Amino acid sequence: MTQEHEIICTLCPLACHIKLVSEGEKIITISDYGCKKGKEYAIQEFKFPQRVLTTTIRTSDITHPLLSVRTNKPISKKLLKECMILLANEEISPPVKIGEVVISNVLNTGSDVIATQELI
Amino acid sequence: MVLQKADLVVIGAGPAGVAAAIKAKEMGVNNVIIMERAEQLGGLLHQCIHNGFGLQYFKEDLTGPEYAYNFIEKAKGLGIKFLLETMALDISPKREITAVSNKEGIINLHPKAIILAMGCRERTRGAINIPGTRPAGIFTAGVAQRFVNVEGFIPGKKVVILGSGDVGMIMARRLTLEGVKVEAMVEILPYVGGLIRNEVQCIHDFNIPLFLEHTVVDVHGTERVKAVTIAKIDKDRNPIYKTKRKIECDTLLLSVGLIPENELSLKAGIKLDPVTGGPIVDETMQTNVSGIFAAGNVVHVHDLVDYVSFEGELAGSNAANYILSQALFPKMKINLKAGEGIRYIVPSTISGQKKATLYMRVLKPDRDVVVKVGDDFLRKHLPIVKPSEMLKIIIPLSKLKMLKDETKELTISCTKGRK
Ligand SMILES: Cc1cc2nc3c(=O)[nH]c(=O)nc-3n(C[C@H](O)[C@H](O)[C@H](O)COP(=O)(O)OP(=O)(O)OC[C@H]3O[C@@H](n4cnc5c(N)ncnc54)[C@H](O)[C@@H]3O)c2cc1C
Ligand code: SF4
Numbered sequence: 001m002t003q004e005h006e007i008i009c010t011l012c013p014l015a016c017h018i019k020l021v022s023e024g025e026k027i028i029t030i031s032d033y034g035c036k037k038g039k040e041y042a043i044q045e046f047k048f049p050q051r052v053l054t055t056t057i058r059t060s061d062i063t064h065p066l067l068s069v070r071t072n073k074p075i076s077k078k079l080l081k082e083c084m085i086l087l088a089n090e091e092i093s094p095p096v097k098i099g100e101v102v103i104s105n106v107l108n109t110g111s112d113v114i115a116t117q118e119l120i
Numbered sequence: 121m122v123l124q125k126a127d128l129v130v131i132g133a134g135p136a137g138v139a140a141a142i143k144a145k146e147m148g149v150n151n152v153i154i155m156e157r158a159e160q161l162g163g164l165l166h167q168c169i170h171n172g173f174g175l176q177y178f179k180e181d182l183t184g185p186e187y188a189y190n191f192i193e194k195a196k197g198l199g200i201k202f203l204l205e206t207m208a209l210d211i212s213p214k215r216e217i218t219a220v221s222n223k224e225g226i227i228n229l230h231p232k233a234i235i236l237a238m239g240c241r242e243r244t245r246g247a248i249n250i251p252g253t254r255p256a257g258i259f260t261a262g263v264a265q266r267f268v269n270v271e272g273f274i275p276g277k278k279v280v281i282l283g284s285g286d287v288g289m290i291m292a293r294r295l296t297l298e299g300v301k302v303e304a305m306v307e308i309l310p311y312v313g314g315l316i317r318n319e320v321q322c323i324h325d326f327n328i329p330l331f332l333e334h335t336v337v338d339v340h341g342t343e344r345v346k347a348v349t350i351a352k353i354d355k356d357r358n359p360i361y362k363t364k365r366k367i368e369c370d371t372l373l374l375s376v377g378l379i380p381e382n383e384l385s386l387k388a389g390i391k392l393d394p395v396t397g398g399p400i401v402d403e404t405m406q407t408n409v410s411g412i413f414a415a416g417n418v419v420h421v422h423d424l425v426d427y428v429s430f431e432g433e434l435a436g437s438n439a440a441n442y443i444l445s446q447a448l449f450p451k452m453k454i455n456l457k458a459g460e461g462i463r464y465i466v467p468s469t470i471s472g473q474k475k476a477t478l479y480m481r482v483l484k485p486d487r488d489v490v491v492k493v494g495d496d497f498l499r500k501h502l503p504i505v506k507p508s509e510m511l512k513i514i515i516p517l518s519k520l521k522m523l524k525d526e527t528k529e530l531t532i533s534c535t536k537g538r539k
Contacts, residue, residue, distance in 0.1 A: 008324070010317040014504050051321060054170045054183055055297060056269060065272040068169035068185050077325065084297050098189055116169065116183040 002028055007045045009038040018042040050074035053083055057102060059119060060093040067092055067119050069102055073111040083107055094119040126153045126201075126231040127443055129217055131208045131384070134163020135425050136416025136432040137237030138191045143436030144235075145198045149443050152200045153229070155219055157207035161195075162188035163239055164262070165425065169269045170290050172317065176426035187425060203227070208238075211388040213409055233439040236385055236399065236407075236414040237432065240378040240421055242287075250282075252339030255346070261287040261375035265294070274300055276371030280348050281305045282336050284323075286314035286423065286508075288375025293322035303367050306331045306350050308357065311485055313375075313508055315423065335359060336372070345370050378421045388412060395464040396420040402452045402469040403476055404438035405431065413439045420466050420479070423510055427479065450474070454523070454530055461489070461534035463507070472523060476515040481507055482534050490537040494530045497523070501538055 005020045014034050020042050021028040027046060033039045044050070052074050056066040075083065083106060092102060096119040103113040127149050130137045133156035145152045160166060165173070168184030175181060178190070195202075206221035217229040242260040257276055259267075264275045265287065279300055281288045284307040292302045305323060310333050312319045323330055331350060337359045338349035352363040380398040382390075390399045390407045398419040399407040406413050415435035416428045441448050450471035456478065458465050465480040482489075485506045491513060492499045498515055505511065513532075 008316065008320050010320050013316070013506070013509055015316040051325070052171050052181070053297075055294075056169065056272075058272070066270060068183065068269065070169075070171060070183055080297065084299075098186065117185045118189070 005046060007042045009033065009041050011037055011041055020046055022046065049077040051077050051080060053080055053113075054116070055084060055087060057087055057113075058091045060091055061119060064094075064119060067096060067102075068116045069113050070116050071106065071109070071111045072101075072114050073109075075106070075109040075111050079107055079109060083113075087113065092119070124153065124203075124227055124229050125151060126229050127151045128153070128233050128235065128439055129229050129231040130154045130235045130237055131211075131217075132156060132163065132237035132239055132416075132418070133158075133161040133202065133204075134237060134239050134416060135165060135188065135191065135428045136239070136418070136435075137163070137235065138188075138195050139429040139432030140235045140237060140413075140415055140436035140439070141200050142191065142195050142198060143433040144440040144443075145195075145200055147437055147440035147444070149440045153203060153231075154195070154200060155203045155206045155208055155217075157205065159205050161192050161202065161204070167262075167266045167269050168290075170294070173425050176424065177429055184425075191429070208384055211384050211412070213389040215388075215409075215411055232443045233411045233413065235432075235435050235439055236390075236412065236418050237416050237435075238381040238384065238418045240380045240417040243374070243377045243379055245374060250336055250339060252336075252348075253342055255339070255341040255344050257341070257345035257371045258339070259371065259373055261285070261291045261373045264291055264371075264373050268294055268298060274298055275373070276345075276369070277301065278303055278369040279371040279373055280336070280350075280367055280369045281373045281375055283307060283375035283377070284309075284313045284319075284330070285375040285377065286318050288373065289314050289318040289322040291373060291375070292328050293326055296326045296328070302326070302328050303369050304329045304331055304350065306334045306336060308333065308335045308353060311506075315508065337361075337364065339372065340366070345372055348372055378417065380418050380421065382418065385414070385418070390414075393464065393468070395458075396466065398466075400468045401466065403467045403471060403474065404441075404449070405435035405467070406438060406442070411439075411442055413442075420464065420481075423508060427510065427512070431479075454527060457529055457531045459492075459531040459533035461486075462532055465532055470515075470520075472520045472527075473517075474520075475517045476520065478513045478515070478532070480511045480513065480532065482511065483507065486534075486536065488536065488538055489534050490539065491532065491534050493532050494523075494527075497530065499539075505534060 007018045016034045054070040165184035165188040173187040210218040340347040351359040399414045413435040415431040452469035463481045470476045482505045
């Protein structure tokens with residue numbers, strides 16, 4: 001059974017609606033992409049969609065109750081929720097430098113959670 | 121009452137103000153002060169913890185706080201003075217500023233030049249006349265963003281978002297990740313208001329129900345929002361009542377546009393553009409009041425912060441020129457007029473003696489259009505345009521030199537076509 005997917009390319013403002021036909025995990029055809037980069041994007045989005053997670057972690061500082069953080073590399077889209085739950089149980093104390101690793105290799109993704117603010 | 125000495129005062133420490141101050145200082149202005157009513161620097165970027173900032177400016181994908189940090193550190197290193205928790209209350213046409221500070225009380229300043237960088241604020245329920253009861257639980261998306269990202273609480277558990285601007289979409293994702301149920305995003309236009317990347321990564325990724333050409337026609341609940349009723353709209357934007365549906369929720373977020381914050385500008389005698397809501401500026405970002413410049417969202421609402429920084433730098437360098445050598449200022453000779461398909465253009469006048477960078481917005485989304493400057497002076501084919509994405513057109517000096525001396529006006533239009 002083949003399945004048709006529509007993937008909107010976000011790499012440039014043209015926002016091509018790329019058509020991808022698959023059979024199980026296998027890609028049969030890709031069409032309607034405006035350029036090669038978009039084709040690669042569609043393959044990536046089909047096989048292993050990834051996103052940078054940006055969120056906050058609780059701090060022990062009552063005047064700044066939250067510290068903003070992000071993953072330093074994109075992680076699997078499927079793991080976003082799990083990562084949120086993991087971070088919900090963390091608490092951090094000052095001082096924290098901007099860019100400092102807060103959790104390394106989060107959920108074995110090879111990506112670190114880093115601070116995007118400083119906490120003095 | 122304290123009289124502070126300054127050559128240049130920048131009002132607002134958002135990305136526009138900080139970039140402007142850095143530039144002016146680098147160009148040799150001695151005494152630069154930035155005045156900010158909040159307790160921290162960075163303006164709105166502070167609460168925009170998502171990524172997508174800096175792709176143009178730093179060629180890097182940064183979050184709002186990281187983007188702001190780069191500029192703030194630089195400003196501190198240059199010895200720019202910050203007055204935090206200080207709000208400008210009044211500016212006279214002679215550039216006298218009255219401000220009030222938590223620490224020092226009333227402060228008076230009389231700098232050689234001023235840069236306005238007050239940003240914008242969100243339109244509220246009152247601005248768009250939503251019918252229904254007045255319960256608690258109705259917030260603007262930006263206020264909700266502050267609650268969730270800075271203060272640490274969620275605005276509610278079941279949310280409907282009216283409007284599909286970028287802030288609204290970003291909040292739809294943020295709230296979903298925090299365990300809130302986003303029941304619907306409702307947009308009156310037939311297309312999403314914000315960037316495509318946000319539509320994919322915030323709405324599609326999380327399967328948020330999107331109702332285009334719909335609006336909120338009723339709000340229910342007395343103490344707290346209990347539900348909202350939405351309906352499809354017809355060609356004239358009137359609700360079609362038989363399409364009504366009630367959605368249970370405890371919170372309604374509004375993401376229905378931003379308005380430049382210009383009460384101060386009016387007091388200084390600055391003329392505003394009725395379309396943008398911001399000061400009318402020339403190519404140097406100077407307003408009609410000599411020595412008062414403006415940049416960023418206070419002039420027109422930007423979708424990308426990178427352009428805000430560029431605009432800040434432009435205002436900063438020209439304010440520095442104004443302070444250091446007033447004589448260098450060229451006369452503005454050519455008016456720019458928004459023609460067919462164009463909503464507005466910034467700046468409104470150019471000298472014709474320098475390369476001109478024009479920022480503009482189109483009226484409606486379209487594919488394959490031609491942007492024309494003058495009758496047939498310059499034309500550019502664009503494969504796609506959208507009102508939510510600002511257009512940037514550069515007129516090179518070599519082109520401007522070809523203009524006839526008596527040219528007083530250039531009309532810019534955007535019409536269908538390929539060449
Ligand atoms: C809620 C919200 C979310 C946004 N999210 C994004 C986003 O995700 N990505 C993006 O690229 N853009 C975003 N924008 C657009 C964003 O506003 C601009 O990119 C950028 O922040 C504009 O910079 P600015 O310096 O012009 O204004 P601002 O960042 O708004 O800074 C203006 C500053 O002036 C201060 N001020 C105002 N009046 C006075 C006064 N009288 N005295 C002293 N200080 C004063 C304010 O406190 C504020 O700090 C968002 C806008 C809003 C409203
Ligand atoms: S496929 Fe190429 S042209 Fe089309 S949106 Fe993606 S990057 Fe742009």
